[in-house]
Amino acid sequence: xxxxxxxxxRKFVLFVLAILLLALGGIALxxxxxxxxxxxxxxxxxxxxxxxxxxSNLSVRLLAGNTTTNxxxxxxxxxxxxxxxxxxxxxxxxLGISFVFLYNDAATGYHQTWPVYLFAGLGLVCTLxxxxxxxxxx
Numbered sequence: 079x080x081x082x083x084x085x086x087x088r089k090f091v092l093f094v095l096a097i098l099l100l101a102l103g104g105i106a107l108x109x110x111x112x113x114x115x116x117x118x119x120x121x122x123x124x125x126x127x128x129x130x131x132x133x134s135n136l137s138v139r140l141l142a143g144n145t146t147t148n149x150x151x152x153x154x155x156x157x158x159x160x161x162x163x164x165x166x167x168x169x170x171x172x173l174g175i176s177f178v179f180l181y182n183d184a185a186t187g188y189h190q191t192w193p194v195y196l197f198a199g200l201g202l203v204c205t206l207x208x209x210x211x212x213x214x215x216x
Contacts, residue, residue: 096130158214
């Protein structure tokens with residue numbers, strides 16, 4: 079394998095190591111599905127391959143090449159507004175109340191289905207709202 083001239087050898091080695099770790103991790107996950115030790119080592123190898131790819135930064139270097147880019151100032155960071163913060167905070171007690179309804183229904187033998195649907199629906203709404211909030215913060 080020939081290293082491209084604009085890539086340091088250390089970065090290239092990290093990228094190749096990431097590919098090998100991903101392959102070994104995948105093989106360990108497939109063939110060691112019934113053995114928890116091998117399965118966890120396979121998952122760890124896959125995670126380490128992602129770290130190696132990130133450290134190598136090779137894909138950005140290969141795409142950039144030797145060309146110069148017109149660098150501009152980064153755009154202003156858009157922070158979440160008051161509405162999403164209020165909705166996120168209000169969802170906490172509403173989710174807690176729906177959990178109480180679900181718990182009471184479970185204690186009496188699950189004779190009604192609406193608490194299950196309410197809790198699942200609010201869980202979905204919370205997931206969407208909070209993930210949007212986190213994506214705007216990061």
